[in-house]
Amino acid sequence: MSDIFDQLKEVVMAILPLAVVIIILQYTLIGLPPDLFFRFIAGVVMVGLGLFLFLVGVHIGLLPIGELIGSTLPKTNKIWLILSVGFVLGVVVTIAEPDVRVLASQIDDVSGGEIPNLVLVYSVALGVGFFVMTAMARTVFNIPLKWLLAGGYSIVGLLALFTPATFIPISFDAGGVTTGPMTVPFILALGVGVASVLRGKSSTSDGFGLVALASIGPILAVMVLGVIYG
Structure with a gap:
């Protein structure tokens, strides 16, 4: 469970700075149309969720199977x-x-x-x-x-x-x-x-x-x- 929370923290720390910068620019320089800005916020949430699920899948599936294949192949000689x-x-x-x-x-x-x-x-x-x-x-x-x-x-x-x-x-x-x-x-x-x-x-x-x-x-x-x- 702690690994899942670590992945969640990693995703948040990766996406949050970009989201904060865009939000600051929105209210200072850019002034995007509200519908486009809300689409950006929705996109950030979906990207964060997708990236979190992806990283969890990598750590519980891709990494172990990749290392297992790599360690099994040489044994065939x-x-x-x-x-x-x-x-x-x-x-x-x-x-x-x-x-x-x-x-x-x-x-x-x-x-x-x-x-x-x-x-x-x-x-x-x-x-x-x-x-x-x-x-x-x-x-x-x-x-x-x-x-x-x-x-x-x-x-x-x-x-x-x-x-x-x-x-x-x-x-x-x-x-x-x-x-x-x-x-x-x-x-x-x-x-x-x-x-x-x-x-x-x-x-x-x-x-x-x-x-x-x-x-x-x-x-x-x-x-x-x-x-x-x-």
Whole structure:
């Protein structure tokens, strides 16, 4: 029960400052129409309730199952299975990420439908899946994280030379939205679970850095779309 109250407190402290600032601006500078302002208040309440329920669900469901999957996979002693499951989970959890959907719909509107919504979502998901698989390989083979990050961002820099300028900011935004409330808890728990078995409980920090790698995938995926559609 105390965990639920902690989640409620966390949500209130996250949303309250924004609500207070908007209310102050409403009565000092902005002066929104009353119906729009009341819709904002109603929206804040609904967002707070939804975020609270989401965080409770993450802590009682997503985190435990992610860590359980991560700790079970290495016991099979099948590297191909660890990598394959990492790829599949990276893809499906990104497709479920609400931030990715929001970005895709906005880009679809701005581009006038040139970049279809689903094309962007699935491209980003495949990019995340590939780099989650790479992160699993990093844990299995004990590859230094710095070399993977250096190599990944070197490819990003090289591909940027051939990508239309309008796609470059979109690609980095795509890398940002994948680090959302659905993807991060599950992927981190998966990485920590794998590392806890392969490296021991004292080295579970090897499971971190996975999100940093996963965010490279969407950048590359959108840049490739830019080369194709540009």
